Amino acid sequence: MEGDLAHIGAGLAAIGSGAAAIGVGNVAGNFLSGALRNPSAAASQTATLFIGIAFAEALGIFAFLVALLLMFAV
Amino acid sequence: MATEAQGEAAAHGAEGGLAFHPMDQFIVKPLFQAYDNVVALGEPGSGGEGLTGLTESGHEVALTAKQALEVEAGGSVAINLFEAGIQQVHWYTITNVTLWMAITVLAIVVLLILGTSKRATIPNRTQSVAELAYGFVYKMIEDVTGKDGIKYFPYVMTLFMFIVFANFLGLLPMAFTTTSHIAVTAVLAFAVFFTVTILGFVKNGAHFLELFWVKSAPLALRPVLAIIELISYFVRPVSHSVRLAGNMMAGHAVIKVFAGFAAIAAIAPLSVVAVAAMYGLEVLVSFIQAYVFTILTCVYLKDALHPSH
Amino acid sequence: MATETHGAVAEAADHAASGAGMPQLDFAHFPNQIFWLVVTLVVIYLILNRVALPRIGAVLAHRASTITNDIAAANDLKRKAEEAEQAYDKALADARVEAGRIAAEAKAEIQADLNAAIAKADTQISVKTAEGEKAIAEIRAGAVDGIRAVAKDVAAELVTTLGFKADKGTIDGAVEDRVKG
Numbered sequence: 175m176e177g178d179l180a181h182i183g184a185g186l187a188a189i190g191s192g193a194a195a196i197g198v199g200n201v202a203g204n205f206l207s208g209a210l211r212n213p214s215a216a217a218s219q220t221a222t223l224f225i226g227i228a229f230a231e232a233l234g235i236f237a238f239l240v241a242l243l244l245m246f247a248v
Numbered sequence: 249m250a251t252e253a254q255g256e257a258a259a260h261g262a263e264g265g266l267a268f269h270p271m272d273q274f275i276v277k278p279l280f281q282a283y284d285n286v287v288a289l290g291e292p293g294s295g296g297e298g299l300t301g302l303t304e305s306g307h308e309v310a311l312t313a314k315q316a317l318e319v320e321a322g323g324s325v326a327i328n329l330f331e332a333g334i335q336q337v338h339w340y341t342i343t344n345v346t347l348w349m350a351i352t353v354l355a356i357v358v359l360l361i362l363g364t365s366k367r368a369t370i371p372n373r374t375q376s377v378a379e380l381a382y383g384f385v386y387k388m389i390e391d392v393t394g395k396d397g398i399k400y401f402p403y404v405m406t407l408f409m410f411i412v413f414a415n416f417l418g419l420l421p422m423a424f425t426t427t428s429h430i431a432v433t434a435v436l437a438f439a440v441f442f443t444v445t446i447l448g449f450v451k452n453g454a455h456f457l458e459l460f461w462v463k464s465a466p467l468a469l470r471p472v473l474a475i476i477e478l479i480s481y482f483v484r485p486v487s488h489s490v491r492l493a494g495n496m497m498a499g500h501a502v503i504k505v506f507a508g509f510a511a512i513a514a515i516a517p518l519s520v521v522a523v524a525a526m527y528g529l530e531v532l533v534s535f536i537q538a539y540v541f542t543i544l545t546c547v548y549l550k551d552a553l554h555p556s557h
Numbered sequence: 558m559a560t561e562t563h564g565a566v567a568e569a570a571d572h573a574a575s576g577a578g579m580p581q582l583d584f585a586h587f588p589n590q591i592f593w594l595v596v597t598l599v600v601i602y603l604i605l606n607r608v609a610l611p612r613i614g615a616v617l618a619h620r621a622s623t624i625t626n627d628i629a630a631a632n633d634l635k636r637k638a639e640e641a642e643q644a645y646d647k648a649l650a651d652a653r654v655e656a657g658r659i660a661a662e663a664k665a666e667i668q669a670d671l672n673a674a675i676a677k678a679d680t681q682i683s684v685k686t687a688e689g690e691k692a693i694a695e696i697r698a699g700a701v702d703g704i705r706a707v708a709k710d711v712a713a714e715l716v717t718t719l720g721f722k723a724d725k726g727t728i729d730g731a732v733e734d735r736v737k738g
Contacts, residue, residue: 221392221543228540232487235494242501246271246579274580276589339588349597356601360609367616369623375616382613402606410601430581431590439598497581 184244187237194234201226270504274428274497279342282329286311286319303327307334344424345432352413352426360409381409385542392546396553403443404549407436408542415496415534419527428496430489437489440545448552459555488544495537499530701736708732 205223209216290300290308299316300308309332315325329335337343359381363374371379385405389397411427418425426432448456460477462470503526510519580586709732716723 221388224536224540225543225547227536228491228544229487231495232491235491235498236487238498239490239494242497242579243582247582271580276580276583276586337586337589339592341589343586343589343593345586345590346593349593353597353600353604356609357604360613361604364609364612364616367612367619369616369620371616378609379613379617382610382617402602402610405605405610406598406602409605410598426590426594428581429590431587432594435591435594436598493581 180244184241187241187244190237190240191234194231194237197230197233198227201230268504268508270501270508273424273500273504276337276343276345276429278330278335278337279344279347281331282335283326284309284329284334286315286325286327289316289319301325301327303329307332309334345426345429348414348417348424348426351417352410355413355417356409381405388543389546389549392543393550393553397546397549400549404542404545407440407545408538411436411492411541412535412538415538416531418496418500419530419534425496425500428493428500430493433489433493434485436492436541437485440488440548441485444548444552447549448555451553452555456552456555459551463556484548488541492537492541495533499526499533502526503530705732705736708736 201223205216205219205226209219284303284305284307286301286309287304288302289311290302299311299313301311301316301319303309307329309327309329311319311325311327318325359374360378363378366372366375368375382405385408386398386401389401389404393400414425414427417423418428448459452458460474460481462473462477465473503523506519506522506526510516510523709729712728712732713723713725716728
């Protein structure tokens, strides 16, 4: 029973991964629209793009981690 | 649940119906595992439930019913002492971690030393790649940290080369991904964290604390921001390490889960396609995570060298 | 994590349950990983710092300097080529001027020679003309004398034929008068 609840919790936590996907999509999409407006400045900002994506993705990874913990460690 | 048709799969893990557990690939195990023969059966019920046996060196191990019958019949049953939980992994034990880290070092030596041994002005392929890696990290530090960050170049290059090679080597089938372990990435991240903090105080003294005092914000907001900045500063090593380990572990676990689905014949083709797609994604992720780890190191280094916003 | 109940046997049973729990959170393995990681990092750092990075840096610097030198040499050569072209142009222009001068000189010389020759020819021609005129005058004079003699003879004959008798002196005088006209 306890294990079943943990599995449900893991499933719920995995939703966070989807939320992170939205965040990453936002970052990349806004970068693209900005880059299309001003292509000459785009190359110098790719590092910033990756940092932004990394931050957004880290939170999704946290959610995934919680899911894993609930699946395997509780 | 395990479909009866799989048969073999059920032999290993009853739960989940996978022929292998997706997390098995992350187990740290000794390269040289000890075996011992069972010489006698233990007292039934002495160590809790189940059948036990006594090995030559006097360890009490759990036995399956089949093994117990074998012992009773006078046959020799070899027990893997590591799997039985008797052989411990000490800090000096040579494990698969050691093996794959050694391979990482070897790969770096091959690329950066053997590849450049000719010192050619017109480089061959390997030397080009080595120079590309050098230029990539060098430019990253120069752009992000500034000219005064160049003297930390060997340090950052070490981190980058280790992570990128560990990530890529982890993608080989049957490989062990060292960077998927939080213990490894935490050491890397805390090394960066302590370096940056100490460097910040050594270089700037108390001015380093200005990092938390946002001068561009209204005065009333600054204490609140200071607290937020402080918290985010101390969360850095956690997110820094969990990002890398989590990404590597997630990708590899997902590949294994998809691979496990291949045991069901009807969805096996889909599973193969999914594994191939995930593998491609993982190749990308391997590099991007190494890049992100390195560039964040550079960003933190910049904070230490120029703390005022 | 596992509920650790009965020592080794329980642990063994736990392991037999196939890695239930994340291997990443098995703290028993942490010292091993950290130790080997530190060893690895130190080795990589030494390799990079002692051998690889100085070598690659030197190769890149050498290449950069080679390229810079080559470009400088190329510029030098280009400058030299331009100089040579200018010198050539100048030499060409000089040669043209010289050629013009020489041509003019030659022309003048030839003109002088020509003038001299013409003058000489003129004098020769005038001498010859004078000689010719003299000869013509002589011939003319000779012819006039001849005509007189013929005329006198013809007149004398005519007079004789006509039956007259005239002495020679009278006929000659009459012819002389007629010829003088």
